[in-house]
Amino acid sequence: VNGRKKSGLNYLKSIYMKNFADRLVDGVLAKGAVCVGIDPRLDMVPSFLKDEALQEANGDKLRAAALALLSFSRGIIDAVKDEVCVVKPQSAFYEQYGHHGVWAFEEACAYAKSQGLLVVADVKRSDIDSTAEAYANAFFGGADLFEDKTDIDFIDAVTLNAYLGWDGIKPFVEYCAKQGKGIFILAKTSNRSSGDFQNLPVDGQSFCEIVGQYIDSWGADCVGENGYSSVGAVVGATHPVEAARLRKLMPHNFFLVPGFGAQGATADDVKASFNSDGLGAIINSSRGINYAYSADGKYSERDYQEAAFDAVVLMKKQLGA
Amino acid sequence: VNGRKKSGLNYLKSIYMKNFADRLVDGVLAKGAVCVGIDPRLDMVPSFLKDEALQEANGDKLRAAALALLSFSRGIIDAVKDEVCVVKPQSAFYEQYGHHGVWAFEEACAYAKSQGLLVVADVKRSDIDSTAEAYANAFFGGADLFEDKTDIDFIDAVTLNAYLGWDGIKPFVEYCAKQGKGIFILAKTSNRSSGDFQNLPVDGQSFCEIVGQYIDSWGADCVGENGYSSVGAVVGATHPVEAARLRKLMPHNFFLVPGFGAQGATADDVKASFNSDGLGAIINSSRGINYAYSADGKYSERDYQEAAFDAVVLMKKQLGA
Numbered sequence: 001v002n003g004r005k006k007s008g009l010n011y012l013k014s015i016y017m018k019n020f021a022d023r024l025v026d027g028v029l030a031k032g033a034v035c036v037g038i039d040p041r042l043d044m045v046p047s048f049l050k051d052e053a054l055q056e057a058n059g060d061k062l063r064a065a066a067l068a069l070l071s072f073s074r075g076i077i078d079a080v081k082d083e084v085c086v087v088k089p090q091s092a093f094y095e096q097y098g099h100h101g102v103w104a105f106e107e108a109c110a111y112a113k114s115q116g117l118l119v120v121a122d123v124k125r126s127d128i129d130s131t132a133e134a135y136a137n138a139f140f141g142g143a144d145l146f147e148d149k150t151d152i153d154f155i156d157a158v159t160l161n162a163y164l165g166w167d168g169i170k171p172f173v174e175y176c177a178k179q180g181k182g183i184f185i186l187a188k189t190s191n192r193s194s195g196d197f198q199n200l201p202v203d204g205q206s207f208c209e210i211v212g213q214y215i216d217s218w219g220a221d222c223v224g225e226n227g228y229s230s231v232g233a234v235v236g237a238t239h240p241v242e243a244a245r246l247r248k249l250m251p252h253n254f255f256l257v258p259g260f261g262a263q264g265a266t267a268d269d270v271k272a273s274f275n276s277d278g279l280g281a282i283i284n285s286s287r288g289i290n291y292a293y294s295a296d297g298k299y300s301e302r303d304y305q306e307a308a309f310d311a312v313v314l315m316k317k318q319l320g321a
Numbered sequence: 322v323n324g325r326k327k328s329g330l331n332y333l334k335s336i337y338m339k340n341f342a343d344r345l346v347d348g349v350l351a352k353g354a355v356c357v358g359i360d361p362r363l364d365m366v367p368s369f370l371k372d373e374a375l376q377e378a379n380g381d382k383l384r385a386a387a388l389a390l391l392s393f394s395r396g397i398i399d400a401v402k403d404e405v406c407v408v409k410p411q412s413a414f415y416e417q418y419g420h421h422g423v424w425a426f427e428e429a430c431a432y433a434k435s436q437g438l439l440v441v442a443d444v445k446r447s448d449i450d451s452t453a454e455a456y457a458n459a460f461f462g463g464a465d466l467f468e469d470k471t472d473i474d475f476i477d478a479v480t481l482n483a484y485l486g487w488d489g490i491k492p493f494v495e496y497c498a499k500q501g502k503g504i505f506i507l508a509k510t511s512n513r514s515s516g517d518f519q520n521l522p523v524d525g526q527s528f529c530e531i532v533g534q535y536i537d538s539w540g541a542d543c544v545g546e547n548g549y550s551s552v553g554a555v556v557g558a559t560h561p562v563e564a565a566r567l568r569k570l571m572p573h574n575f576f577l578v579p580g581f582g583a584q585g586a587t588a589d590d591v592k593a594s595f596n597s598d599g600l601g602a603i604i605n606s607s608r609g610i611n612y613a614y615s616a617d618g619k620y621s622e623r624d625y626q627e628a629a630f631d632a633v634v635l636m637k638k639q640l641g642a
């Protein structure tokens with residue numbers, strides 16, 4: 001039995017160690033390029049889930065909030081798991097409830113992983129060398145744990161902010177090269193103020209294009225069999241002109257593309273983020289799927305999973321066109 | 322009793338609501354400009370604290386790690402609390418142990434606060450508008466909690482990364498203006514790679530100088546009675562030339578200055594970060610104080626608090642000169 005257990009573990013490890021970009025390409029080829037963001041906002045969680053959570057938590061409201069976020073996250077994951085290969089839980093919504101919320105975040109990621117999904121933890125962390133290493137340990141495991149190391153196997157990739165330069169990114173790239181993890185570095189973000197700094201002119205280019213070129217070079221040692229690097233970029237769908245320029249500068253980097261749906265971008269807007277092979281991008285929608293039940297009068301709160309499923313199917317259809 | 326409780330709460334709230342920069346100036350005038358970073362690394366926590374934690378956690382190693390980090394944090398806080406007005410716990414070191422670690426982070430911040438210290442949570446967060454609001458709620462309270470809002474009163478200020486522009490900073494600035502909170506936005510960081518992006522040339526200036534000018538304008542509505550804004554900047558002591566330029570561009574913004582000690586900067590290097598009034602900067606040292614016991618043969622692990630105290634006193638002397 002011990003022997004079987006071990007070889008099972010080795011088999012699992014060999015899957016985890018496979019280049020992240022290759023795993024992502026496999027997933028996209030099987031299920032399409034949609035990524036579902038998991039953005040649990042307590043005031044938007046269906047009432048019956050909140051009531052159950054309040055009852056289970058016996059009056060501890062922070063615990064109840066965490067339980068409600070988790071059951072909603074699981075519900076969305078269950079609703080979409082047959083239609084997509086990757087989900088992106090947003091850490092901020094969980095962190096609002098302190099360590100209770102972080103527990104829910106871990107459980108939500110682990111549940112998505114257990115259902116065969118790739119998990120991109122949207123954490124947008126940044127820090128200097130040795131502290132960046134601590135963050136890499138926080139999400140990918142490997143922190144000192146007395147005579148052991150921590151073992152975290154429920155996150156495949158994280159989002160990062162590169163303002164501090166290479167030494168803040170390097171610890172994560174090492175996980176990409178050696179342990180099959182992935183990162184998506186902010187290049188051009190989807191929000192309205194993204195131009196404040198990202199579009200500043202540097203040597204005849206936009207600042208975000210300089211960042212893009214760094215991302216390209218940082219990812220050179222993490223290119224998988226499919227020609228894509230596990231070091232990717234965040235490129236908002238709301239800025240198709242910049243996306244087209246960045247696509248040319250970063251032919252081997254996967255784009256995580258937020259901004260579709262609730263933030264206003266359309267299927268036309270995301271075209272620029274794909275390469276001519278039809279690969280190279282995953283298109284994220286969060287609110288448009290999580291809260292599809294509230295956007296259309298034909299659903300009730302109890303139908304939030306059906307509404308999410310329908311929204312993903314519709315989005316795949318729109319993107320496929 | 323209820324009446325007394327309420328007026329006590331109101332009194333506390335009136336203190337918390339006072340402009341952060343004014344509270345910081347009060348603290349600096351009373352105890353000097355040293356900020357002690359709390360960077361608990363499990364392998365550097367004295368063995369006797371780890372043994373106690375392992376015993377208390379009954380074999381749960383993640384819980385034991387969190388307990389060890391917390392008792393070390395409390396130990397450092399106790400050692401330095403009479404000599405400094407502000408501490409800066411680094412979230413990454415706690416996050417390494419998941420929700421257990423985040424619990425320890427919360428407890429460490431709350432303990433520092435209870436001892437009369439200002440608490441700068443070093444989290445370097447960044448995100449777009451509505452998600453940035455969730456992060457602001459995470460550290461300053463105010464998230465939806467069924468019919469209530471979360472109430473978090475143990476963090477005075479956070480560090481932020483402004484790569485996403487104004488809408489990612491705005492929710493925090495509102496807490497500065499309305500609830501006496503503070504922020505320190507990364508301008509020029511202390512690490513070796515900080516020049517990768519921060520020193521890129523934009524219109525004849527360094528990129529970090531553009532960021533500095535934004536910080537100056539973003540903080541204009543949060544200037545306190547002492548003439549300083551609660552919107553501050555992170556400016557590494559390891560780059561005195563840039564610090565001098567930023568000081569001129571940002572006369573009203575407090576600088577949080579990392580890099581002293583273990584990272585190599587000296588008292589001479591930090592001069593440029595102060596205004597002519599002798600104010601405008603707090604100088605942080607983390608490793609040099611936390612692990613002073615290991616740097617000098619005259620201390621044993623059991624003396625880690627005495628070593629930290631001596632290191633702070635020495636640093637104050639060096640800075641005072």
